[in-house]
Amino acid sequence: MNILIDYWPLFRDGFLTTIELFLLAGVAALVLGMILAMLRVSPVPVFRAAGTLYVTVVRNTPLTLVFLFFVFAYPYLKILKLSYFTAAVVALTVYTAAFICEVVRSGINTVPLGQAEAARALGLTFGQSLSQIILPQALRSVVPPLVSTLIALLKNTTIAAGFSVAEAGRIRSILSDDGENQLAGLAWVSLGFVVLVLVLTMAQRTLEKRWSVAR
Amino acid sequence: MSNVLFDTPGPRARVRHRLLAVIGTLVLAGLVGFVAWRFYDTGQFDGRKWEWIEYTYVQEQLGTAVLATLKAFALGAVLALLFGAVFAAGRLSEHKPIQAVSAFVVELFRAIPLLILMFLFYYGLPTVGVKMSAYTAVVLGLMLYNGSVLAEVFRAGIMALPRGQSEAAYALGMRKTQVMVLILLPQALRSMMPTIISQLVVLLKDTALGFLITYDELLHFAQFYGGQGQFARPFIPVAIVVAAIYIGMCLLLAWLANYLQKRERRSKKHIDLDDGGTKSNQLVLAGDAGAGGAGAAASA
Numbered sequence: 001m002n003i004l005i006d007y008w009p010l011f012r013d014g015f016l017t018t019i020e021l022f023l024l025a026g027v028a029a030l031v032l033g034m035i036l037a038m039l040r041v042s043p044v045p046v047f048r049a050a051g052t053l054y055v056t057v058v059r060n061t062p063l064t065l066v067f068l069f070f071v072f073a074y075p076y077l078k079i080l081k082l083s084y085f086t087a088a089v090v091a092l093t094v095y096t097a098a099f100i101c102e103v104v105r106s107g108i109n110t111v112p113l114g115q116a117e118a119a120r121a122l123g124l125t126f127g128q129s130l131s132q133i134i135l136p137q138a139l140r141s142v143v144p145p146l147v148s149t150l151i152a153l154l155k156n157t158t159i160a161a162g163f164s165v166a167e168a169g170r171i172r173s174i175l176s177d178d179g180e181n182q183l184a185g186l187a188w189v190s191l192g193f194v195v196l197v198l199v200l201t202m203a204q205r206t207l208e209k210r211w212s213v214a215r
Numbered sequence: 216m217s218n219v220l221f222d223t224p225g226p227r228a229r230v231r232h233r234l235l236a237v238i239g240t241l242v243l244a245g246l247v248g249f250v251a252w253r254f255y256d257t258g259q260f261d262g263r264k265w266e267w268i269e270y271t272y273v274q275e276q277l278g279t280a281v282l283a284t285l286k287a288f289a290l291g292a293v294l295a296l297l298f299g300a301v302f303a304a305g306r307l308s309e310h311k312p313i314q315a316v317s318a319f320v321v322e323l324f325r326a327i328p329l330l331i332l333m334f335l336f337y338y339g340l341p342t343v344g345v346k347m348s349a350y351t352a353v354v355l356g357l358m359l360y361n362g363s364v365l366a367e368v369f370r371a372g373i374m375a376l377p378r379g380q381s382e383a384a385y386a387l388g389m390r391k392t393q394v395m396v397l398i399l400l401p402q403a404l405r406s407m408m409p410t411i412i413s414q415l416v417v418l419l420k421d422t423a424l425g426f427l428i429t430y431d432e433l434l435h436f437a438q439f440y441g442g443q444g445q446f447a448r449p450f451i452p453v454a455i456v457v458a459a460i461y462i463g464m465c466l467l468l469a470w471l472a473n474y475l476q477k478r479e480r481r482s483k484k485h486i487d488l489d490d491g492g493t494k495s496n497q498l499v500l501a502g503d504a505g506a507g508g509a510g511a512a513a514s515a
Contacts, residue, residue, distance in 0.1 A: 043221050044232050046239045060416070060465035061458055062423030064434055069458075072441060073450040077253045108220065116220070134220065155328035162330070162427035172334050183339035190327045190335070197326040 003175070003184045010171055015192055017167040021085075021157045025092035026150055032093060033100025040105050051101065058098035063156055067091045071163045088160035096153045103149055107142030108134070140211040147204035151197055158193075168192060259451045267446040268456070280436035281460060287350065287422045287432065291357030292415050298362025303369035304395070317366075324363040330424050332356040337428040349430035353422065361418045368410050372403035405479055412472035416465050423461070433457050 004011060039051035058066075070087040082090065111134050119129035161169025168189050175185040224232060254260060267273050305317030324332070336352035347355075376399060384394040404411075426434035437457040441450035 041220055043224060043228075044236045044239060046236045046243065050239070050243055056466075057462060060420075060462040060469070062420040062434075062461055064423040064426055065437075065454070065458055065461060068426075068434055068437060069454050072438065073454045076259070076448070076450055077250075077257055079253055120222070130220070158328040158330040159424070159427070169328070169330060169334070172338055176338065181342050183335070183342045186331060186335045186339045190331055193328055193331065194323065194326045 003180060004188050007171075007175065007180075007185070010174060011168075011188065011192070014166065014168040014171045014189075015196075017085075017165065018154075018157050018169075019196075021088060021092065021160060021165070021167060022150075022154050024089050025096060025157070026153055028089065028093040029096035029100055029153065032097035034104060036097055036101035037104035037108070040101060041108055055098045055101055058095060059102075061095075063091070063095045063159055064162070066095050067159055067163050070094075084164040088157075088163060088165045092153060092156060092160070095156070096149065099149045099152070100146065103145045104138075104142055106145075107138040110141045111137045143211060144204055144208050147200060147207070151200050151204075154196060154200065155193065254451070261447075263447045264449040264452050267440055267443070267449055267453070273440060276440070277436060277456075280431070280433045283350075283430070283432040284419075284422050287353050287357065287425060287430070288419045291354045291361070291422065292418055294354065294358035295361040295365055295418060296411075298358050299365030299369055302362065302366035303373070306366065306370050307373060307395075309391070321363045321366050324359045325367070327360075329356055329360045329421055330427060332359060333424060333428050349425060349428050352428055353425040353430050356424070357418055357421055361414060361421070364417075365411065365414055368407055368414060369403065372407035372410075373399050375406075376402055405482075408479065409472040409476040412468055412475070416468045416472075419465060419468065420461070433460065 036051050036054060039047040040055070042048055042051075067088070070082065070091045071084065074082070074087070115133055115137065116129055119133040124133070157167060158169035161167055161173075171189055172182055172186055176182050222228075258264060302317045302321050305313050306321065308314050308317070333352050333356040336347060336355050337349060340347065373395075380398055380402065381394050384398045389397065422432060423434050425432050426438070429435075434457065437453045440446065441453040442448060
């Protein structure tokens with residue numbers, strides 16, 4: 001208990017940075033993932049191939065390697081200078097977007113073909129059938145796995161601690177520099193994550209209950 | 216090709232698609248060209264940057280690094296499967312205390328980030344006098360985290376079997392253990408095999424976290440040789456090679472998952488699950504956002 005009180009600012013700032021990383025990377029990954037999903041279901045073969053290539057490569061690469069690339073290798077290309085924090089956001093976004101893409105794509109695939117056919121038979125335009133028939137149904141089946149992906153993203157932010165971002169995973173090394181009890185510190189960090197994950201899981205359950213598809 | 220979103224294209228749509236294809240190709244070519252130009256401009260294609268790969272010593276080091284990764288993967292996978300089986304059985308047990316304890320353990324280790332678990336073992340435990348090597352810490356972390364996810368996968372697999380299976384077995388006079396071992400487990404394992412292998416792909420990728428607690432594996436190799444001045448700091452070439460090795464290993468596993476799934480579908484012993492396996496796929500997705508490669512993508 002003492003360690004939490006003595007080092008309260010450290011814990012607070014660490015978890016705030018974690019949440020900031022999570023929110024920034026989450027929003028960016030949602031946008032990029034959505035674009036990738038659109039590429040993957042597009043009627044144009046080139047777009048589909050590009051989307052598939054991206055997803056296959058990124059999903060089979062460890063996140064740590066993506067971090068390693070953006071922090072150590074990328075600067076050698078001399079394109080744009082990234083701070084450690086930005087590099088972490090970019091790495092998390094690039095990685096998570098591939099998973100979000102798959103979740104969204106499989107959500108679109110769960111909508112039965114008959115729904116779209118019926119919409120067109122009724123004379124709805126492409127925009128109407130997409131916004132009023134397909135997306136509302138797809139969204140419902142997408143939400144639970146989407147939140148699971150976001151929970152994974154939250155846990156993955158800890159890897160940034162290994163690459164000079166002062167977030168919750170980094171608390172340990174600062175405690176170690178001060179010669180404090182690392183076990184106690186790490187136990188508190190774990191508890192913090194359990195609480196954060198619990199909050200997200202609860203949100204997931206609520207949404208799932210409210211939006212579950214009756215089919 | 217018609218799907219939920221699009222009709223089979225007519226003549227005008229085909230022209231539009233062709234136009235889009237041309238534009239898309241140009242944009243993609245532009246992007247790839249830009250990256251390639253940056254590579255060329257900063258000398259990543261110079262022979263000097265790739266020389267490192269010609270040294271026998273470096274090749275041996277690369278081999279050792281791959282072996283270290285595989286060693287952590289192999290032991291971690293075996294232990295995670297055992298852990299998963301034990302705790303899945305615990306959660307399905309009829310004794311309330313066992314059920315509660317197993318549920319607590321599984322949910323706890325699924326919520327703590329794997330890296331923090333590894334930190335706990337490697338940096339935390341020495342303060343209470345338990346010292347362990349980085350390898351042990353990596354393997355223990357992999358076991359606890361992936362084992363918990365696998366426990367949920369096993370449980371979902373057994374729960375998704377049609378109720379008639381166990382009812383018939385009880386009607387034949389089998390005992391609890393017999394029903395589980397002889398009837399439910401073999402069928403659940405067979406139907407869950409692709410999902411289990413997807414989780415093993417996640418486990419393989421997670422061995423890379425060992426890098427952050429100084430375990431000597433592939434990423435450590437990448438960082439060490441990438442920074443070597445005598446090879447002109449070939450960070451990008453090394454990263455490309457290491458990424459190719461990881462992707463190759465993961466795709467092999469994913470391919471195995473696909474192959475098993477196809478064989479399973481053709482097999483006479485195939486039975487349809489109640490929920491079509493979607494629940495377990497979600498579990499693995501939750502598992503680090505890491506259902507394995509192409510295999511799971513195709514089944515989704």
